[in-house]
Amino acid sequence: MTHSEPTPAPARSTRDRILDALEQLLLDAGPLHTTLDAVAAAAGVSKGGLLYHFPSKDALLAAMVRRLGERSDAQLAAAVAGGSSISEFYLQLIDTDEFEDHPLYQSAIASLRSVDGQDTEIQRAVTEVMRGWDDGLRKELADPVQAEIVRLAGDGLFLASLLGLPQPDPELHRRVVARLLGHD
Structure with a gap:
């Protein structure tokens, strides 16, 4: 042997x-x-x-943001392949215990720190990535108002995790997602 x-x-x-x-x-x-x-x-x-x-530094920072988009797309594809909808993926609670070791979230924090509000290649890269997320929600949800509400709620959940803010009670979160997606 x-x-x-x-x-x-x-x-x-x-x-x-x-x-x-x-x-x-x-x-x-x-x-x-x-x-x-x-x-x-x-x-x-x-x-x-x-x-x-x-x-250039802008090209470097824009590549980092685009890699964030690639990482997000890969996680979304895996979630959808596992039976989740795009909306459910976007509205998920993030496990803050694993947060710091997760490449997607590290990329997100670093990308957010790189944007200075000026019209640069970096800002355009952030806009491209976020518009891609919006497009997926709009394709999945026929009502554009519902898609925008899901996006805003998902952004809030993600930002709360990034900033270490308290997460909603899991049962309340489940009920919120069910209502937003018309499963209640």
């Missing part, structure tokens, strides 16, 4: 290492201390290597 070695995790690409370093710097130090030099050092690449993948 032979002993087999565990399969190593796939190596992260340089691009992902850079984006991971960017997110961690935004989470730990904030946007003022997140320079291209700091990101390159944290990712273990030269500044030239960073600029090869991302020609």
